[in-house]
Amino acid sequence: MQIGDLSVRSGVNIETIRxxxxxxxxxxxxxxxNGRRIYSPADxxxxxxxxxxxxxxxxxTxxxxxxxxxxxxxxxxxxASQIAQGQLEAVESRIARLLSLRDELARMVSECSRGMVSECRVIEALASK
Structure with a gap:
């Protein structure tokens, strides 16, 4: 199969394949x-x-x-198990950071009275860090 067919079949962009x-x-x-690439089913x-x-x-890597x-x-x-365990730990760490981020954003939004910028809790919270 040619690179375009491989791209469609795999869902991987042609430039990424290259x-x-x-x-x-x-x-x-x-x-x-003619110089065109040909790929096998194993590829x-x-x-x-x-x-x-x-x-x-x-x-x-x-x-x-x-x-x-x-x-x-x-x-x-x-x-393989160690590599997967490391990836799992990285994902769990990212989830924890995202949950913390969500909580902080929710707090900022809930404290905003949607009045004037001079009294905006969102602006104030961002400026205080």
Missing amino acids: YYERIGVLPKATRQT AERLGFIRHARDLGFDL SIRVLLALQDQPAASCET
Whole structure:
């Protein structure tokens, strides 16, 4: 399949596919005589793995490790578990920060009387930090 077909099938932008090739997380595509890239179903599966991992927030360094582990089916999955645990902790930390942010914004909005700017609790709260 050509790069446009791979993009549609995987939901990954064409430029991102080219970038993944340049950095080596996706193997270099074979080329037709006219220079067009040709991808295999295995390339599409690998790209799907990468996209799903990116959707879950994994960075490219972690994805490289996970892809290498995928190529070793008899190896221990301890490293994969540690990487996933680290990502889970990062997500939980972001959720905690977002909940705190939500609470602060809700407080600012609820304390605003929607009067004059000189008495605005939103402006006052932002200026006090």
